[in-house]
Amino acid sequence: ETGVTQTPRHLVMGMTNKKSLKCEQHLGHNAMYWYKQSAKKPLELMFVYNFKEQTENNSVPSRFSPECPNSSHLFLHLHTLQPEDSALYLCASSQDRGTHNEQFFGPGTRLTVL
């Protein structure tokens, strides 16, 4: 248990569906992250929030929409996804965005887009 939980653990959706991924951290951290993990590719940083403010959006398509209502919760809203968006989506948190910070990861949501 890393103190970061993600729901659902598995999600299958059609290209016209709308769904949301949820992440919650119980560590009192100030920074939260969404990553995409695809086979044989580096872990891709998608979004970063620091003190509830979005600080990075790494050229992510608008069909992915993040939301951070408070420092403990992070959502990723999904709509009109493509099959190539199928991947493991990992949430992480860290104390802050300083030079040295250990990131604590959730178990991920395995997303399949049909």
Place this chain on the structure above:
Amino acid sequence: GEDVEQSLFLSVREGDSSVINCTYTDSSSTYLYWYKQEPGAGLQLLTYIFSNMDMKQDQRLTVLLNKKDKHLSLRIADTQTGDSAIYFCAESSPSGTYKYIFGTGTRLKVLA
């Protein structure tokens, strides 16, 4: 842009040493990390090294850093079947908003 590269697979016999290698491109990297991902789980930090160090040892783990060649390695002594996992190298650097860049991960398979 910054890049972190690793080989995708490594297979070793139980009891042998494993060496997982990583190369990175950002010379301003300040910290380098090794994370482990077990099946069905997220990544967990194993160890890290500050860029002004050459080596760090932590029980069965030895991290070597060659800053000149931008090469990082993780040696696992007496590898056990429980060490089978994906190992990610990552770097952080104070460029912009303290970027944290991961490699592709190396899948380590330990044969009994």
